[in-house]
Amino acid sequence: MDTSNLELVKRCIKENTAAIFIETPSNPMMFVSDIEEISKLAKKVNALLIVDNTFLSPYFQKPISLGADIVVHSGTKYLCGHNDVIAGFLITGSNIPKETTRIELIYKTEGAILSPFDSWLMIRSIKTLGVRMEKQQENALIVAKWLKSVPTVKEVYYVGLPEHVGYEINKKQALGSGGMISFRVTNKEIAQNVLSKVKLIYYAESLGGVETLITYPISQTHAESPKYLLEKLGVDNCLLRLSIGIENVEDIIIDLEQALREV
Numbered sequence: 001m002d003t004s005n006l007e008l009v010k011r012c013i014k015e016n017t018a019a020i021f022i023e024t025p026s027n028p029m030m031f032v033s034d035i036e037e038i039s040k041l042a043k044k045v046n047a048l049l050i051v052d053n054t055f056l057s058p059y060f061q062k063p064i065s066l067g068a069d070i071v072v073h074s075g076t077k078y079l080c081g082h083n084d085v086i087a088g089f090l091i092t093g094s095n096i097p098k099e100t101t102r103i104e105l106i107y108k109t110e111g112a113i114l115s116p117f118d119s120w121l122m123i124r125s126i127k128t129l130g131v132r133m134e135k136q137q138e139n140a141l142i143v144a145k146w147l148k149s150v151p152t153v154k155e156v157y158y159v160g161l162p163e164h165v166g167y168e169i170n171k172k173q174a175l176g177s178g179g180m181i182s183f184r185v186t187n188k189e190i191a192q193n194v195l196s197k198v199k200l201i202y203y204a205e206s207l208g209g210v211e212t213l214i215t216y217p218i219s220q221t222h223a224e225s226p227k228y229l230l231e232k233l234g235v236d237n238c239l240l241r242l243s244i245g246i247e248n249v250e251d252i253i254i255d256l257e258q259a260l261r262e263v
């Protein structure tokens with residue numbers, strides 16, 4: 001469901017709703033959901049608000065201070081930042097001690113705990129989270145603006161562009177726009193060519209690392225999604241997603257420029 005549409009969220013909440021799960025900005029269309037407003041709706045029926053905060057990381061967005069009860073992160077992405085650890089984080093607010101105890105019991109008894117080496121890598125990575133996020137964001141804004149000038153690019157979805165539909169809400173609730181960009185090219189041949197022509201940029205499915213990655217949502221992240229949902233979201237064979245890294249931004253643009261040329 002598109003939780004950036006508050007009216008729709010309102011209509012879906014029932015007396016027995018236990019929790020509302022949102023992701024903002026969302027993958028891959030960068031829809032922005034209003035965390036504070038949705039948390040108010042959740043509180044009315046005593047439902048928990050769970051926020052997937054992977055795209056902006058705690059450096060740019062702090063959902064608990066906006067009324068969320070639980071925050072989840074793919075630690076594999078920005079928190080790790082180097083594409084070398086698979087990890088997840090779950091943070092609970094101090095307002096839900098009962099649920100927190102239950103979650104602690106589950107992870108202790110089920111054994112889904114990070115290994116010592118992966119934990120060490122995570123701790124080391126988080127020390128540079130701020131500088132990485134700043135650089136990725138700086139690069140992303142330059143690349144997003146540049147993409148808008150490319151003849152073979154039809155649409156650019158980046159939360160940091162003032163014309164993006166979620167720009168104002170994101171600005172209200174987050175300290176930044178992050179490093180994720182989706183864009184639509186004019187035809188599927190160009191989209192598929194880009195994937196084989198990039199040299200510096202890796203064609204890979206993950207995100208949030210220091211290297212720039214390009215993803216083809218229709219055959220990668222969203223390959224398992226039902227067709228009606230893809231159509232509704234706007235995920236088609238012309239859509240590409242970029243996770244911008246910390247490289248020299250000119251190198252990223254030079255690579256995209258040669259890859260996006262008309263075939």
Ligand SMILES: *Cc1c(COP(=O)(O)O)cnc(C)c1O
Pocket residue numbers: 023027052054055073074075076077086087088207
């Ligand atoms: C990758 C991702 C996940 C899943 O995380 P893993 O670390 O791959 O298990 C969940 N939410 C978002 C937004 C993601 O990008």
